[in-house]
Amino acid sequence: MTEVLVRALRPADPADTTAFAAVRRACLPAMLATSASVAYDAAHAHPDAHYLQLVAETDGEVIGTAQTGIAFDSPEPGQGSANIYVHPERRGIGAGSLLLRTAEEHLAGKGATTLYSWVLDTPENRAFATRRGYRASRSAHFLRLDLAKGDLPPRPPLPAGVELRTGADFAADPRPFFDLDAETAADEPSDVAAELTDYEHWLAETWQHPLMNHELTTVAVVDGRPAAFSMARTDDASRYASGMTGTARAHRGRGLAKLAKNDSLHRARAAGYTEAFTGNDAGNAPMLAINDWFGYRICDTEVRHVRTLG
Structure with missing residues (x-):
């Protein structure tokens, strides 16, 4: 019988972080991960999140991963998350069960009194979660756009009073960008409400993250203030992902988010990126419609499951 060992990730070991990222890419290509980003996540997690990355290995080979933590930025205490991924070619030998038990x-x-876990929407993965006491909640789609071969909508003329800037234009003072991100995050559909209030932590976790691409991030500015944005994340290959796209409440309904995202996608393609990914809550019809207009197509679906600890 193959023996499986679960242990904490060694973030200072490039071989460990590279293997962690490789498993994540094999399980969910739309979720960008690099050796540097995995190590960075470990080093810059908020202390109140009690963030822990786990690996499952057999014969020295990393075959599964887990990301666990407490939603410290939620107004409701005691909410934890455990997201488990096992390499598609190494399932069925107990790695997922051991990762989940260790995370719990x-x-x-x-x-933690309530645990949430994103589960790939396949019969096998959903059955795995059900057997362990988790019940299905909301779902979310990952979408892919072929930047190399697909046709992007043309750039429209800018509305009067609107200008497009890049994230790099806010390098000296990212605070206005943070304020907009916090406002839009508060309205994002989710089982766990989030409140972005810690600016210094946001700088470390989001703005300075190695996947964050300031040059390809687009911000629509109205009267000198950010009104909408499309945040770009890129890996060390050729993949681009929308980290977040949103509009301030006072400017919604004007198509500014679509304008910002279109500009970012055009510039990403010009920079040589060949694949674009994004994710949407399955109930977020307006954003799904926008992404369909761009040419995105669903490539994976995850279902969030929840379990109450007793």
Whole structure:
């Protein structure tokens, strides 16, 4: 019988972080991960998140991963998350079960009373979650756009009073960008409400993250203030992902988010990126419609599951 060992990730070991990222890419290509981003996540997690990355290995080979933590920025305490991924070619030998059990024990010890887990929408993965006491909640889609071969909508004329800037234009003072991100995040559909209030942590976790691409991020500015944005994340290959796209409440209904995202996609293609990914809550019809207009197509679906610890 193959023996599986679960342990904490060694973030200072490039071989470990590279293997972690490789498993994530094999399981969910739309979720960007690099050795540098995995190490960075470990080093810059908020202390109240009790963030822990786990790996499952057999014969020294990393075959599964887990990302666990507490939603410290939620107004409701005790909400934890455990997202488990096992390489598609190494399933069925107990790695997922051991990763989940280890993650649950860690989170329970840090005060979690409710656990959420994103589960790939396949019969096998959903059955795995159900057998372990998790019930299905909301779902979300990952979408892919072929930047190399697909046709993007043309850039329209800018509305009067609107200008497009890049994230790099806010390098000296990212605070206005943070304020807009916080406002849009508060309205994002989710089982767990989020409140972005810690600017210094946002700088470390989001603005300075190695996947964040300031040059390809587009911000629509009205009267000198950011009104809408499309945040770009890129890996060290040829993949681009929309980290977040949103509009301030006072400017919604004007097509500014679509304008910003279109500009970012055009510039990403010009920079040589060949694939674009994004993700939407399955109930977010307006954003799904916008992405369909761009030419995105669903490539994966995950279903969020929840379990109450007793």
